[in-house]
C-alpha cells in the first residue's frame with residue numbers, strides 16, 4: 213500500500229486566487245493511498261521544501277505529488293528535495309495546477325474541482341512509479357559555433373579562452389558578418405572594422421579555434437555532449453595551404469564587373485576574390501557561377517599567375533564529420549530589400565537605398581572610399597531623407613515587431629552624412645524614437661541638436677522621381693497630419709531586420725524551435741534566453757531576434773559561459789527517462805520476439821541486438837536491447853512494439869494508463 | 876480539459892485515445908511538435924503514420940472523428956495552442972457527451 217503525500221501550492225495569487233487550495237488539500241485526503249495532504253503559500257520556498265521533507269520522514273511517505281506550477285519550472289527542485297529527504301527523487305511528480313488550471317480558468321467551484329482531479333491523476337501515476345537512477349554519459353569537450361559574425365566570434369573566443377576546443381563554421385568566405393560592413397558604430401561612432409578586425413585575427417590565431425569558412429552544417433545527429441555534426445566545406449577551388457594570399461590572381465582576373473555582395477551591389481569585384489581587404493582568412497574563392505573558365509572552358513589566368521600553384525579547378529566540396537559536445541547558433545539576420553516597397557518604387561530608383569548600402573557609401577573601405585556620392589550619377593547628395601521603420605512594425609509587410617536597431621543607426625547615418633556633407637540637409641521620418649540603451653538617447657539628441665538633423669514624426673506615403681530629384685511625400689503628425697513634400701537627392705530606407713533565408717531549414721537540421729518569423733526560439737523568454745529547448749544547443753545574437761552589437765556580444769558571452777559550464781564535467785548526468793526491453797526468466801527470456809521493428813523507429817539508433825546464448829554457446833534467440841546512453845526517452849519504440857515488450861521509464865504503460873483511468 | 880503528459884507524440888499508443896473516450900472524455904486532442912522539427916528528431920513521423928492508419932480504422936468502425944483532433948503545435952506557439960484548445964472544446968461541447976462510444980464500442984475495451 214502506498215503512502216503518498218500531496219503538497220498543494222498557492223503560488224502566491226497565481227493559483228490561490230482562482231483555486232481554493234485549502235479545500236483542494238482537504239479533498240485530496242480522501243484519495244486512496246494518500247496519507248498526508250497540506251497546502252502552503254509557496255511550496256518552492258525554503259520553508260515549503262522543508263515542510264515536505266519533514267513530512268516525508270514523519271509520515272514515512274514513499275511517494276510525493278507537488279501540486280504547483282509546470283514541471284518545467286520546478287520538477288528538479290522538488291525531486292532534489294525529495295531525494296535529500298531520503299526517497300528516490302523519481303517518486304516525486306508534479307501536478308500542474310497553474311498553467312493547466314488556475315491561469316486558464318475563472319475562479320469557482322469547477323476550477324477547484326479540476327485542481328483536485330489533476331492531483332488525483334498524478335497520485336495514480338506515482339503509485340506506479342519505480343525508483344530510477346540518473347544515467348552518466350561522457351561529454352566531448354569541443355564546441356561548434358555556427359555563424360562567424362561578431363556574435364559567433366565572441367562565443368568562440370570566450371569558450372577557447374575557457375580552455376576548450378572550438379570549431380567556428382561560417383558559410384561565407386570570411387568571418388566578420390554584418391559588423392565588418394559597417395562604417396562607424398553607434399553610440400560611440402568608433403570605426404567598426406577597427407574594433408572588429410583584432411577580434412577576427414585573434415579568432416584565427418587562437419590555438420583552440422579551428423575556422424571552417426565557406427562551410428555549412430549539413431547534418432546533426434546525437435545529443436548533448438555527444439553530437440555528430442557533418443559540415444560541407446564548399447570548394448574554394450584553391451589549396452588553402454599553398455595560397456599565400458598575395459592577390460596576384462585577383463589583380464589579373466579579366467572578369468571584373470561582378471556585382472559585389474560585400475558592397476551591397478554598389479561596387480564590383482572579380483570572379484576570383486576575397487570579400488574585403490581585411491578578410492579572415494585572406495584566401496580567395498572562385499565564384500564558379502561567374503568565372504569565365506567555368507562558363508566557357510577557357511581562361512585559367514589565375515592558375516597561370518599563381519606563384520605557388522594553389523589554384524585547383526577540379527576541387528570538389530568536402531564533407532567532414534566532427535564529434536561535438538555543444539553547439540551555439542549565431543547565424544545573424546538579413547535586411548528586408550528595397551524591392552519590397554511598391555510605394556517607394558520597388559527598388560527601381562538607384563538613389564533609394566537601404567541602411568547597409570548607406571554604411572558602404574559612408575565607409576572608407578567602400579566603393580566611394582567614404583565620400584558621399586549618390587549611386588545614380590555619383591553627385592554629392594545635397595538633401596537626404598532617412599525613413600525609419602521601413603517595413604518594421606507594419607503588419608502588411610509581415611513584420612509586426614520593432615527591428616530595434618534602426619532608430620539608432622538612422623540617427624547615426626544622418627549624423628555621418630552631416631559630417632561628410634556640411635552644407636547638406638538631413639531629414640528623418642520616424643514613428644517613435646526608440647533609443648533605450650546606455651548613451652543611446654543622448655546620441656539621438658546629439659544628431660538633432662548638434663548636427664541639426666530635422667526629425668519629422670510621420671510616415672512617407674509615396675516617393676517618385678522628377679527631374680533627377682526624388683519627391684518624398686509625407687505627413688507631419690505632430691502638425692496635425694500636415695503634408696510634407698521634400699525634394700531629395702537620395703533616400704535611405706531603414707528596412708526591417710528579418711531572420712536569414714533558410715533559417716527554418718537550419719533549425720530543423722538542429723531540431724531547435726523557431727518563431728513565426730523564423731528567429732530561433734529561446735527556452736524561456738526571460739530566464740533561459742541563450743538556451744534552446746534542445747539540450748546542448750545555445751543561441752547568440754541576431755539569429756534570435758533583432759539585436760545591436762552590445763547585446764549580441766553580451767548574449768554571446770552568456771552562451772559561452774553555458775558551454776564552459778557544461779564542459780566543466782567529464783560526464784553528464786542525464787534523466788533516467790529511457791526505454792527498456794523487458795527480460796524474463798528462461799525459457800521465455802522476454803516478450804520481445806526479435807522482429808526489430810523498433811530498431812527502424814528509434815530516431816537515435818539506440819536499439820541494439822542482443823544474442824541470448826545457451827550454456828553451450830549456441831545462440832538461442834536475438835532480442836532487442838536499448839543502450840541507455842543513446843536513448844533520449846521519446847518512447848517511439850514503445851508505441852511501435854507489437855508485443856509491448858518495451859516500456860519507457862517515467863512514462864510507462866502502467867503509469868499512463870493509471871492516469872487515464874482516473875481522468 | 877485534462878492534460879496527459881508524454882515525452883513525444885511518438886510515445887502515444889492510440890489505444891490511449893480510445894481509453895480516454897471510454898473513460899468519459901468527449902473529445903481528445905493529440906498534439907506535439909511540427910513535422911521536421913520534432914524535439915526527438917523523428918518520433919512525430921511515426922506518430923503521424925500511426926495516426927493515418929488509426930484514423931482510417933476508426934472511420935471504418937464508425938467512430939465520430941470530430942471527437943479526435945490531431946494537431947501540430949510547437950512549444951513556441953502559445954497563442955496557437957490556446958486557440959486550438961478553445962476551438963476544440965467549443966466543438967466538443969456543441970457535440971455533447973459521447974455516450975454512443977461508451978455504449979457500443981467502449982464495452983469491448985476493458
Ligand SMILES: Cc1cc2nc3c(=O)[nH]c(=O)nc-3n(C[C@H](O)[C@H](O)[C@H](O)COP(=O)(O)OP(=O)(O)OC[C@H]3O[C@@H](n4cnc5c(N)ncnc54)[C@H](O)[C@@H]3O)c2cc1C
Nearest residue numbers: 359361362363383389390397398544567753754759760761
Ligand atoms: C545598417 C545597419 C547598421 C548597424 N549599425 C550598428 C551600429 O552602429 N552599432 C551597433 O551596435 N549595431 C549596429 N547594427 C547591428 C549589427 O549589425 C548587429 O547587431 C550584428 O551584426 C549582429 O551580429 P551577429 O553575429 O548576431 O550576426 P551577423 O553579423 O549577421 O553575423 C552572422 C554570421 O553568420 C553567418 N551565417 C549565416 N547563416 C549561416 C549558416 N547557416 N552557416 C554558417 N554561417 C552562417 C553569416 O554569413 C554571418 O557571417 C547595424 C545593423 C545594420 C543593418
Ligand code: SF4
Nearest residue numbers: 804805807808810853
Ligand atoms: S519491436 Fe518489440 S518485439 Fe520487435 S524487436 Fe523490438 S522489442 Fe522486440
Ligand code: SF4
Nearest residue numbers: 814843844846847849
Ligand atoms: S525511447 Fe525508444 S525510440 Fe526513443 S530514443 Fe529511446 S530507444 Fe529510441
